[in-house]
Amino acid sequence: MGVRPGHDPAGDPDGPDARAGVYEQVAEAITTGLRGAGPADVPGRLCAVAVALLPVDGASVSLRGDGMPVQLAASGPYAAHLAQVQATLGDGPCRDVLETGRPVLVRDLAAGDGAHRWPVFAQQALGAGVRAVYALPLGSDAACVGTLDLYRDTPGGLTDRQLRAAVLVAGVMTAALMDLPYDLPEGEGPWLEGLAADHDRVHQAVGMIMVQLGIGADEALARLRGDAFAHGRTAVEVALDVVSHRRRFDTR
Template sequence: MRISDVIAEGVQGADPAEIPGKLCVAAVRLLPVADASVSLRSNGMPVHLSASSPRAEHLSELQATLGDGPCTSAAKAGAAVLATDLTSGRDADRWPVFAQQATVAGIRAVYAMPLGNDTVCVGTLDLYRDVPGELTRREVRTAELVAGVMTVALTALPRGQENGPEGDDLWLSGLAKAHDEVYQAVGMIMVQLGVDSDEALARLRADAFADSRTALEVAHDVVWHVKRFDPD
């Protein structure tokens, strides 16, 4: 079956909100990978959007919480990052904490493809493999094609479809609202600790990782006064 046929079959009849996840599943069908996820680029940290499996969702959220990993590196560079062996060598040394956590989850390689164009990166398509290894040139081109379709899907999604007749926001508004809590929490932590925004975000991420939670979960607790950061 042709690549275009697999993609078309995968998204046929899907609601707009389902398309990113369907494309992740199509990527797994088309490539020698076990899982896939998609994240949007945002100031401060990536926003997890969808995934083909709970494991991929976990790894996507992990990178957002750590602020480190192939996904964040690809988003910053606006170029593909192909981490072919997280068990040892350069890739393991480049993202040591993520690499360790990924291998615990059974992932040995990650291929992060940027979404966008030559001037703007709007996010990444992350492909996870359970054995080390490189993608062939043809497989890289296939990954780039899926990333291109994902980019078109994200930029062409209709507005307001999930918000009822009065909906004026992007269908991603729920994600945006959740992510706004991160910025609110960072502001509150800045006041509580007397630090700048970078240090406040770092403390938020460190606390989330230490408690095996996502940064979004900890941010929610800070905003709703369930958690407070006190000076050491």
């Protein structure tokens, strides 16, 4: 049985029966969503489960990276773009969750705290049609290894029961990521190979910018991000140009 967006999966009162109801429906949705999935498909399938269970329009998962988060999967192009915006800007709920290990729940990016905390990200997200963002940590109390980011086109919060469902999905996402094998069967190669390549390109580009301008790594990464933002591109796209010698930072 599917769960329509916006439906409260727990039912009525918030008690043991309601909590059990949340668990059962989330477990059923995850089991159905992962049926037949290979290791590389699991993160994206879980993002789709989150969208089906909750009143959200997109979901993405990012892993902690050295300097910037690495997008692992998304429910679709819309969510993938928003994850790249956060990584490129170095600004947004994903960064805050990685720094604090605590959930960040923004009811309305156009008002109050969200617009003040992340003015540039809020502007970009609102331009893409996003009004609310909910970011949940992946990992444990001791270490946050990534984030599950949920995007919504209309303002509003999650009920306690909807938040419980989101936390359950994040918990399964964490367990799945910790349990996935690095190597795919039948010689298909490492399932994280593409992500690692993107991350390596950014680091290589940062090193080249450091040499070109005689600056430190943090400033070089800031220059890379700033150039990407100024030209409406992602940090990975600009990094590829730098590594391919199509873009230099020591020329006007």
